[in-house]
Amino acid sequence: MHCRNCKSSDLLKKKFNFDFYTYKNFNKISEYQTYIECKKCKIIYSNRVSFLKKLYKKIFSKDYLGLKFKDLELIPKFNSKSIYHHFFVGELKKKNNIKILDYGNSSIIQLKDYSNFFYNSKIYFYDITVKKDFFFYNNKTKTTCILTNNLKKIDQKIDLIISFNSLQYYLNYKSFFKFIKKISYLKTKMYVVTPSIDKNKYFLLLGDEYFKFSKIGLTNFLQKNLNKKTKFINRKYLSSSNFVLIDFSKKKISKKLYKSSKLNMIDKFLKHKSQQIKKLKLKKKTFIFGTRVNSFFISKYINNSTELIDDQENKSLRKYKLLDDISNKNISILIPYTGIKYEMIKKILIKKKFKNFFQA
């Protein structure tokens, strides 16, 4: 067996016996996954390709979108409006007379939204799930918008390429990069966002992803396939993501990036965490903040009757009646966060004189 990225035969294959979920709605899809980590280029990818192919057929098929399946919810849509807003306002200087491609976005609403940010420009949205091409002209900004599932319609050089949270699903990534090479030129800038397993180790448990990107793995992957310079950007609004700028005017800078195994490290972390949670002295009823993969993992190792609480919006967190009713002595709360978010919840709980909470 050889690394899919760099062809090295120095590979680590590791099986994880945990529950694995889909990103959207956290449907449990498997009780194990096997990942391969290349010891040379550090890329990590799933060894269960036929399992993923079957799953993707369901998630990404064109026919599928028109049907009323409950599983429709599986479609990964985790590019929030606020990410785009921060991105357009904060990162982009030129908003005039440019060609833009958002690869892997099928939202007509977003396409129309975009057209207000750019003047005299042309915006393409490409996604395989698009059923019918859509055309829109913004009279105010004089920007043309095209939504398509046909790459042949994108027949010019593109200045700004966006790939937000889709690269981790590309089993056939080679055709993706081949196309990117075709439409790029010296002035092209490409922005890539993926989940980061450095920043959140629990992301390994998102079982519908093919690639698991660390900073080193993603760097080597992009440089190998595009041969251009990559630069990581740190932004608060993408705190658990890899956020990379690829500058097509500059050649790659080769770095030798040998480090210890990420898969072994995450395995150790998840095993330790599951033991640690089992030992916690919890009250009869336990609440876990956050409908995210961290929370689902933790809830599995608690015997109490646990309830997951959606706190994605600070508003709903404060509104939630549990926090008004916090005087109840028979509950405990697990907070699966670090950093600012943990501090924020902790502050509310301390103010309410509630002591029975744990950082998990």
Ligand SMILES: [Zn+2]
């Ligand atoms: Zn490799």
